Amino acid sequence: MALVPATILTGFLGAGKTTLLNRILKEPHGHKIAVIENEFGEENIDNEILVQDSNEQIVEMSNGCVCCTVRGDLIAALGTLAQKRNDGEISFDHLVIETTGLANPGPVAQTFFMDDEVAMHYMLDAVITVVDSRHAMQQLDEHEEAQRQVGFADKLLLSKTDIVAAGQVDELVTRLKRINPRAPVGKVHFGEVPIAEVLDLRGFNLNDKLEIDPDFLAAEEHDHDHDHACGEHCDHDHHDHAHDHHHARHADDVAAFVYRSDRPFDTARLDDFLGRLVQVYGPRMMRYKGVIWMEGADRKVVFQGVHQMMGSDIGAKWGDGEPRGSKMVFIGKNLPKETFVTGLDQCLV
Ligand SMILES: Nc1nc2c(ncn2[C@@H]2O[C@H](COP(=O)(O)OP(=O)(O)OP(=O)(O)O)[C@@H](O)[C@H]2O)c(=O)[nH]1
Numbered sequence: 357m358a359l360v361p362a363t364i365l366t367g368f369l370g371a372g373k374t375t376l377l378n379r380i381l382k383e384p385h386g387h388k389i390a391v392i393e394n395e396f397g398e399e400n401i402d403n404e405i406l407v408q409d410s411n412e413q414i415v416e417m418s419n420g421c422v423c424c425t426v427r428g429d430l431i432a433a434l435g436t437l438a439q440k441r442n443d444g445e446i447s448f449d450h451l452v453i454e455t456t457g458l459a460n461p462g463p464v465a466q467t468f469f470m471d472d473e474v475a476m477h478y479m480l481d482a483v484i485t486v487v488d489s490r491h492a493m494q495q496l497d498e499h500e501e502a503q504r505q506v507g508f509a510d511k512l513l514l515s516k517t518d519i520v521a522a523g524q525v526d527e528l529v530t531r532l533k534r535i536n537p538r539a540p541v542g543k544v545h546f547g548e549v550p551i552a553e554v555l556d557l558r559g560f561n562l563n564d565k566l567e568i569d570p571d572f573l574a575a576e577e578h579d580h581d582h583d584h585a586c587g588e589h590c591d592h593d594h595h596d597h598a599h600d601h602h603h604a605r606h607a608d609d610v611a612a613f614v615y616r617s618d619r620p621f622d623t624a625r626l627d628d629f630l631g632r633l634v635q636v637y638g639p640r641m642m643r644y645k646g647v648i649w650m651e652g653a654d655r656k657v658v659f660q661g662v663h664q665m666m667g668s669d670i671g672a673k674w675g676d677g678e679p680r681g682s683k684m685v686f687i688g689k690n691l692p693k694e695t696f697v698t699g700l701d702q703c704l705v
Pocket residue numbers: 367368369370371372373374375376456457515516517518519544545546547
């Protein structure tokens with residue numbers, strides 16, 4: 357059987373995840389989706405209050421979707437769903453997992469790579485983060501988990517734009533792009549969003565598209581100029597400096613930067629450097645992806661990862677007349693941009 361694409365739905369407390377899932381479970385959109393609503397962390401309380409034989413519940417909805425409430429082990433629930441699907445007891449061709457508002461989506465995403473059983477049945481399609489337009493600014497200020505949820509996202513959906521001024525939404529979008537320039541930003545109104553914006557995003561696939569918001573690139577370009585103005589021996593902390601310049605209020609710990617070069621990489625040197633990089637900084641590298649020009653290769657090379665787990669693949673051929681070059685984006689917590697850039701420069705031919 358083909359692997360089931362899985363979407364991880366995250367977002368801070370009250371962002372509107374359940375509202376979105378309820379629509380998915382009830383509306384006639386023609387897709388057969390299994391939804392896992394988890395109650396991680398509450399299992400001890402629940403087990404004491406509810407004496408149940410099984411620790412998950414699977415319900416078929418009238419639109420053909422399946423809802424599975426999990427108390428406890430997510431891996432076990434994924435296994436049970438896959439088993440029932442193989443046995444023909446239930447059918448679904450997509451999976452959506454809701455994480456609790458306080459959760460870091462990293463470990464859930466890693467489950468899809470680390471657990472062989474899970475990897476045999478599912479492939480991670482994308483991490484989608486619902487962002488509460490009304491409360492996100494404060495949540496990002498106060499909770500690192502809120503920043504992480506944005507940093508991990510392959511797609512951001514803004515909820516509650518109906519109750520905030522347009523100017524505030526723009527300010528929030530600017531901040532979100534500083535944290536994560538890779539994720540397109542859409543809107544969701546009381547769970548209402550085209551299903552195509554939620555399913556089959558291929559955010560985790562090794563395709564050779566690397567979309568980076570043009571506004572972010574322009575801002576980075578600007579920071580870059582600014583750095584040079586400081587002079588070679590300047591001892592400013594350039595990272596913070598750039599941040600202060602644009603967003604005096606919001607020096608988020610989770611942030612992104614882009615590396616670009618129009619020269620090819622030496623394969624062995626780059627492999628070695630990236631390997632060492634993830635060993636040292638992996639725990640702080642939330643998401644990264646690059647489309648690379650390797651010396652002598654007529655095809656693009658794509659690499660991407662989550663923390664220490666990095667994969668690479670061969671992409672499409674460089675087109676005739678297509679300008680060759682490499683582009684990478686790194687999203688993480690307090691990553692030392694200069695170290696990355698200097699090291700990558702040294703891997704160029
Ligand atoms: N005004 C407005 N309210 C919304 C919107 N989406 C959701 N809400 C409301 O926000 C509240 C929280 O929504 P939920 O869907 O329960 O949020 P959640 O992310 O599942 O919350 P937790 O499970 O606590 O993390 C509810 O009262 C929703 O009705 C929206 O687009 N606009």
